[in-house]
Amino acid sequence: MGQSVYLGMSGGVDSSVSALLLQQAGYDVSGVNLRLFHNEDIGEGREKTCCSLADAEDARAVAARLGIPFYVFDFSGVFRETVIADFVSEYEAGRTPNPCVVCNRAVKFGALLQRVRTLHGEYVATGHYARVERDEDTGRWLLKRGADRSKDQSYFLYMLTQEQLSHTLFPLGGLYKTQVRALAEEHGLVNARKRDSQDICFAPDGDYAAFIERTTGRPSPAGDFVDGEGRVLGRHKGFIRYTRGQHKGLGLSVEPPLYVLDKDPETGAIRLGQDGELWTRTLTAKDVNWISVSEPGGPMRVTAKTRYSQREATAVAEPLPGGGLRLTFDEPQRAVTPGQAVVLYDGETVVGGGTIER
Missing domain, CATH: 2.30.30.280 (Adenine nucleotide alpha hydrolases-like domains)
Known part of the structure; x- marks a missing residue:
């Protein structure tokens, strides 16, 4: 019997192929579908593009085809109290939050990993395009970009701690999306051609304001x-x-x-x-999580992204007292937005990241 791993299965092709690869690698795999909200959390009868009952059934069908156990964990309470509560309060405070970052921290690698450890599981796995490696010289666990740069999701994972990284597997880290779909086709998985979801799961129509107004009950x-x-x-x-x-x-x-x-x-x-007033060379961030280093002893050259979709820019990172960070870019950056994540890289490796204050 191999090491026990619980894989988050959303019903998409990425997590399904992750199950296949983990099984082929000899792990004792269990599939887990995370129930993150109920209809009343997003509006009764509203159409969703992810996390739906149909998605859960796709995940169950893949688990059955592979012959692995399949469970549904109801994390709607912690999701509502952390991800949705943060989303609402940040917008009301004038900031623009990143709910996927909060969900990864609080739910997928927080509540789920905690549950898995109580079940005596060794690892949590997901279909993220990222890699985890051990630095033998320093003993630290490293988070690295996925091989497929167009799908790399390391930006959303910068908050993972050393403990979490040591119990995390990303089976797709070395693959390209085309390879993943080909593997799904080859093994007859029902979702081989299923389109990727690009939406925030609880606001699939993109109308964040309407979601917040429904949640708070006030305009x-x-x-x-x-x-x-x-x-x-x-x-x-x-x-x-x-x-x-x-x-x-x-x-x-x-x-x-x-x-x-x-x-x-x-x-x-x-x-x-005017547009010219949106450009800045400096930012400060809070709640910083360092990964490749425990904390820089002084200024450190990095590349950095202040949004997932942008190309990173060269900068100097300086730790601040109290767990903060000052970042000075070589060239001005446009519309650096409080509430968003800034993530620092050294080549393929995530140095760390934090939440932009100003």
């Missing part, structure tokens, strides 16, 4: 658009409906175009300005 207050001197330029349709750098949907006919610069949760005002 987001309207308020003023103001300029740098505080002069009123017009009225906005709800504080939570706008994010830094936004230009479309402001409803203002002015030249040159205006962009959201920042938001004041105290007054509900949203300050607008």
Whole structure:
């Protein structure tokens, strides 16, 4: 009997092929579908593009085909108290959160790993495109990019601790998406051609404001658009409906175009300005998690991403007292947004990351 691993199975092709690869590698694999919310959490009858009953049945069908046990773990409580609560409170505070980062920290590699350890399992596995390796010189566990750069998900995993990394497997880390789909076809998996979900699971239509209003039971207050001197330029349709750098949907006919610069949760005002005011060379971050090093002894050259979809830029990272980080870019960066994650790299290796403060 191989080492015991519990694999998060969403019903998609990535986690299904992960099950196949783990089984072929000799692990004792159990499939786990995570129930993260109930209908009342997202709005009764609303169509979802992931985490649906149909997705759970696809996962169950793959587990049956591979002959592995399959379980459903109800983590809707912890999901609601951490991911959704953080999402709502951050937007209401004028920031733009990244719920996938919070979910990985609190649920997939938090609550799930804790449950797995109580069941005497050795590992948690997921279908993320990333790699875990051990640095034999330092003894530290490293998080590395997935081989398929177009699918690399290391950005969303920067918060994993040394303990979590030591009990985590990413079977797809060395594969390309085309290889994953080919393996699924070869082994007759039902979801070989299933499209990838690009959505936040609890707001698949992308209307975050409507989700927040349903969750809180109150509309987001309207308020003023103001300029740098505080002069009123017009009225906005709800504080939570706008994010830094936004230009479309402001409803203002002015030249040159205006962009959201920042938001004041105290007054509900949203300050607008020119594109040039969105560019900065420095940021600070909080809740920093260091991975490849315990903490830099001083300034450290890195590349960094302030959004998942962007190409990283060269910068100098300096640790701050209290677990913070100052990052100074070689070239100005546009629309660095409080609440988002900044992730630091050294080549293929994730150095660490944190939550952008300003």
